[in-house]
Amino acid sequence: xxxxxFTADEQKKFDAGIxxxxxxxxxxxxxxxxxxxxxxxxxxxxxxxxxxxxxVATRLETTVARAYEVATFYxxxxxxxxxxxxxxxxxxxxxxxxxxxxxxxxxxxxxxAKAGENGEKYFLRETECLASCGTAPCLQVNEDHHENLTxxxxxxxxxxxx
Amino acid sequence: MSVLAEKVITRDWHKGANHTLDGYQKNGGYEQxxxxxxxxxAAITDEVKKSGLRGRGGAxxxxxxxxxxxxxxxxxxxxxxxxxxxxESEPGTAKDRFILENDxxxxxxxxxxxCFALGxxxxxxxxxxxxxxxxxxxDKAIAEAYAAGIFGKKLMGTDxxxxxxxxxxxxxxxxxxxxxxxxxxxxxxxxPRLKPPFPAVVGLFGSPTVVxxxxxIASLPRIFEKGAEWFMKLGTGKSGGTRLVTVSGAxxxxxxxxxxxxxxxxxxxxxxxxxxxxPEGRTVKACIPGGSSAPVLTADELDVKLxxxxxxxxxxxxxxxGVMVMDDTACMVRCLWRVAxxxxxxxxxxxxPCREGQPWMARIIRKIEEGRGEPADLDTLVNVAQxxxxxxPIGLGxxxxxxxxxxxxxVQSFVQxxxxxxxxxxxxxxxxxxxxxxxxxxxxK
Ligand SMILES: Cc1cc2nc3c(=O)[nH]c(=O)nc-3n(C[C@H](O)[C@H](O)[C@H](O)COP(=O)(O)O)c2cc1C
Ligand code: SF4
Numbered sequence: 137x138x139x140x141x142f143t144a145d146e147q148k149k150f151d152a153g154i155x156x157x158x159x160x161x162x163x164x165x166x167x168x169x170x171x172x173x174x175x176x177x178x179x180x181x182x183x184x185x186x187x188x189x190x191x192v193a194t195r196l197e198t199t200v201a202r203a204y205e206v207a208t209f210y211x212x213x214x215x216x217x218x219x220x221x222x223x224x225x226x227x228x229x230x231x232x233x234x235x236x237x238x239x240x241x242x243x244x245x246x247x248x249a250k251a252g253e254n255g256e257k258y259f260l261r262e263t264e265c266l267a268s269c270g271t272a273p274c275l276q277v278n279e280d281h282h283e284n285l286t287x288x289x290x291x292x293x294x295x296x297x298x
Numbered sequence: 299m300s301v302l303a304e305k306v307i308t309r310d311w312h313k314g315a316n317h318t319l320d321g322y323q324k325n326g327g328y329e330q331x332x333x334x335x336x337x338x339x340a341a342i343t344d345e346v347k348k349s350g351l352r353g354r355g356g357a358x359x360x361x362x363x364x365x366x367x368x369x370x371x372x373x374x375x376x377x378x379x380x381x382x383x384x385x386e387s388e389p390g391t392a393k394d395r396f397i398l399e400n401d402x403x404x405x406x407x408x409x410x411x412x413c414f415a416l417g418x419x420x421x422x423x424x425x426x427x428x429x430x431x432x433x434x435x436x437d438k439a440i441a442e443a444y445a446a447g448i449f450g451k452k453l454m455g456t457d458x459x460x461x462x463x464x465x466x467x468x469x470x471x472x473x474x475x476x477x478x479x480x481x482x483x484x485x486x487x488x489x490p491r492l493k494p495p496f497p498a499v500v501g502l503f504g505s506p507t508v509v510x511x512x513x514x515i516a517s518l519p520r521i522f523e524k525g526a527e528w529f530m531k532l533g534t535g536k537s538g539g540t541r542l543v544t545v546s547g548a549x550x551x552x553x554x555x556x557x558x559x560x561x562x563x564x565x566x567x568x569x570x571x572x573x574x575x576x577p578e579g580r581t582v583k584a585c586i587p588g589g590s591s592a593p594v595l596t597a598d599e600l601d602v603k604l605x606x607x608x609x610x611x612x613x614x615x616x617x618x619x620g621v622m623v624m625d626d627t628a629c630m631v632r633c634l635w636r637v638a639x640x641x642x643x644x645x646x647x648x649x650x651p652c653r654e655g656q657p658w659m660a661r662i663i664r665k666i667e668e669g670r671g672e673p674a675d676l677d678t679l680v681n682v683a684q685x686x687x688x689x690x691p692i693g694l695g696x697x698x699x700x701x702x703x704x705x706x707x708x709v710q711s712f713v714q715x716x717x718x719x720x721x722x723x724x725x726x727x728x729x730x731x732x733x734x735x736x737x738x739x740x741x742x743k
Contacts, residue, residue: 160463165503170485171468175427196485209487210468212427224428228389229590229636230546230622238742264471264640265389265590266428269546269620270553273742279430286743 141187142180150180154195167198170206174213183214211263212279219259221297224276225251227262230269239273239285246294303532306520306540307513308556311400317435319442322403328448330522331410335456342415346518348526350538354393355383355474355511356589356618358537358606367498368416368506376505378418380409381483381497384425384432384512385467385474388589389640390620393542393554394512398425398432401516402439408518409462410453416508419459424479427468436464471644475699476509478646489648490699513542534559534605541604541619548580548625548738549573557604563587564600567623580625580738584716588617590637591704593689593711613690614711628737629730630716631723634708635663641705651686652702658682659709666720667735669728676713676720683709 142150153176157169173196177188184207186200193200207213214222225243227236240251240262249260268274271283282293315321322328334342347362368378382405386394397405409421425433440462443449453460470488472478478488480502501507517539521529530538537559544554545566551574557566563585568575576582582597587604593614595602602608609615624633638660647653662679665671687695687703689710695703713720722730734740 160461160465162503165484168483168485168503171482172465175466175468206485206487210427210470212467212469227636228640229586229633230390230620232633232636232740233547233622233624233628233736234552234739235736235742237736238740242742263428263469264643265387265391267386267392267395267426269390269392269622270544271392272546272552276428276430279428281428281431 141185141191146180150176150191151195154192158195167196167202169196170198170203171210174203174207178213183217185217189215216254219255220257222259222261222276222278223247224261224263224266226264226266226268226272226274228265230265231272231274234272236273239275239290242287242290243275246290302540302556302558302561305556306529306532307397307401307404307516307542309520317400317402317439319403319439319446322401326523327403327519328407328410328454330519331407331414331448332454334411334522335414335454335458339415339417342411345521345526346415349521349529350526350533350536351514351517351521351529352537352606353511354513354517354541354619356388356591356615358616361510361514364498364510365412365416365508367496368508369499371417374499374506377420378416379502379505379507380413380416380418380421381476381479381502381507381509382409382421382423382512382515383474383476383479383509384423384429384436385471385479386429386512387426387471387474388591388618388620389637390544390546390586390589390622391618392544392546393619395429395432396542396554397512397516398429398436402436403443404516404519405436405512406439406443406449406462408515410448410460411518411522412508412510412515413460414453414458418508419461421460421462422483422502423462423464424473424483425464425466426473427466429466433464433466440464470646471640472646472699472701475701478699479509480507487646489646490701492698532558534603534607537606541616543604543619543621545573545621545623547623548576548582548628549623550575550577559603559605561604562601563595563604563621566604566621567600573623576623576625577738580627582623583626583628584624584630584633584712586620586622586624586708588615589620590622590640590708591615591700592617593692593707594715596715610691613692615692625737627731627734628740629667629735630712630719631663631667631729632731632735634712635660635667637708638663638705641701645701645705649697649702652697652705655682655686655702656705659705663709666723667729669723669726671720671724671727673721673724675724676717680710680713683707 477491
């Protein structure tokens with residue numbers, strides 16, 4: 137049998153989280169909580185597995201199809217299990233003018249990864265402007281933001297990823 | 299040189315704990331909300347109108363006027379909403395994030411003032427999903443405000459209920475467009491709505507809704523502290539206040555600065571208080587003045603003031619204050635390709651000219667950059683762009699939302715102003731800049 141999505145404690149936490157989110161919206165607008173609910177699921181589970189999507193849809197009184205429609209529209213939602221470290225590198229213009237393409241190449245070489253391809257340990261991706269234009273180049277590791285990057289700083293950062 | 303007479307937004311940022319409620323209140327925080335709560339709501343809106351405050355999200359729309367489009371309760375009994383646009387995803391723009399990080403209560407106090415004026419009992423702050431740290435600071439500030447009895451059933455002890463919630467996006471540029479933002483707040487994918495009706499009449503959950511940018515609303519406490527006339531005088535006489543702008547790219551000191559609207563692009567790039575110019579020997583080739591959606595300017599067009607109306611004669615816009623500088627060694631084709639890729643990626647796919655046109659343009663530009671371009675490509679490129687949104691002037695778009703224009707205008711302006719570079723790529727069948735297309739700081743070190 138497949139492992140259950142949550143332990144009993146986690147399930148309680150998830151349900152409480154959903155209840156709190158629903159209280160932010162009019163009672164007849166439960167499905168409005170879709171983005172925060174998917175975020176909660178992803179924060180707790182690491183990604184959005186089908187059983188979790190079913191739970192979100194049920195709690196929000198909508199269909200699983202709707203949940204997937206939303207989940208696949210937004211790049212931060214993972215409907216497939218991502219590598220342990222999702223590394224998003226901004227290569228938009230302001231960062232590109234400060235070496236972002238070289239930084240991406242540097243990461244590809246160091247991590248033996250190809251941008252855009254999901255791996256067991258790393259999921260290295262190009263991303264769009266992260267509002268670090270005056271502090272470029274930048275990247276995010278599992279949503280943690282790092283800016284004003286140099287080779288030395290990237291080296292130090294990667295050392296911490298075991 | 300235009301000096302900044304007084305700071306509006308960043309005034310207290312150097313004062314340590316300003317991001318906490320305690321620190322903020324030591325600096326006089328929440329006194330202006332208290333004052334506003336003794337005023338008639340219509341008088342608040344009048345004050346905002348008089349201040350000349352214009353939207354900092356990109357369009358520069360007069361804020362007080364926008365508020366006055368919300369129908370009266372006699373005409374429309376639905377609840378009202380305020381939605382704060384903290385999606386900050388326009389390439390080149392990095393300002394709202396610093397307000398959230400350094401002064402979240404300034405925004406929250408502004409929200410209190412705006413909601414009371416609008417009769418809105420609920421405010422959603424829509425922050426882009428990538429803002430993990432700024433959102434955490436904001437969440438903490440919201441919790442502090444509830445705990446201190448500022449928000450909740452009794453807004454600062456009055457009988458006015460106000461609830462404020464942060465909602466985090468999940469990575470989609472289009473959700474910065476106000477109607478896509480509302481769709482996203484309703485828990486859907488970010489597909490912009492046809493306008494009219496405008497959000498002020500039919501917005502969130504079908505209710506009257508005002509959508510305002512973070513910086514716009516964060517300006518309110520100062521307007522009530524120092525007066526609408528003071529605020530207007532700081533500005534240009536037609537537009538009040540200061541601006542937060544971000545200068546990036548080929549300058550020696552990139553960063554986000556609060557400037558007077560009397561400051562010119564040239565000053566922002568060269569002045570020692572701001573960008574500090576380019577490295578020795580380098581000159582400006584091109585400058586995108588207001589986020590990547592704004593048509594590009596040449597080195598001869600830098601004497602324009604950073605004010606909303608000043609860009610009109612140049613057929614560009616002040617936009618979101620994202621100023622990107624390219625030096626004489628940068629490749630314009632490569633830069634435009636990167637910009638075009640962005641819009642191709644971020645088109646929501648709802649209208650045909652945008653869904654098909656943005657990737658088509660990106661493909662043609664790539665072909666030219668990679669040395670496979672043919673002479674006819676340039677005309678095709680401009681024709682595709684014009685089918686989405688002819689330019690000039692700005693504002694002729696054929697699509698549901700302005701993302702169409704945002705992708706089409708850079709293409710037309712780059713090709714018009716740097717046509718020779720595109721032709722050289724085609725004639726030489728290669729990029730003349732070879733392996734170093736990004737200019738003076740383009741190498742990763
Ligand atoms: C494609 C697109 C993206 C936008 N992104 C943002 C954004 O990230 N932040 C923002 O405040 N406004 C953005 N806007 C402008 C909003 O639609 C809206 O005009 C603004 O939030 C209104 O606030 P203001 O009047 O205070 O400027 C965007 C517009 C378009 C067409
Ligand atoms: S213009 Fe583009 S982004 Fe805007 S609604 Fe149409 S397809 Fe979507």
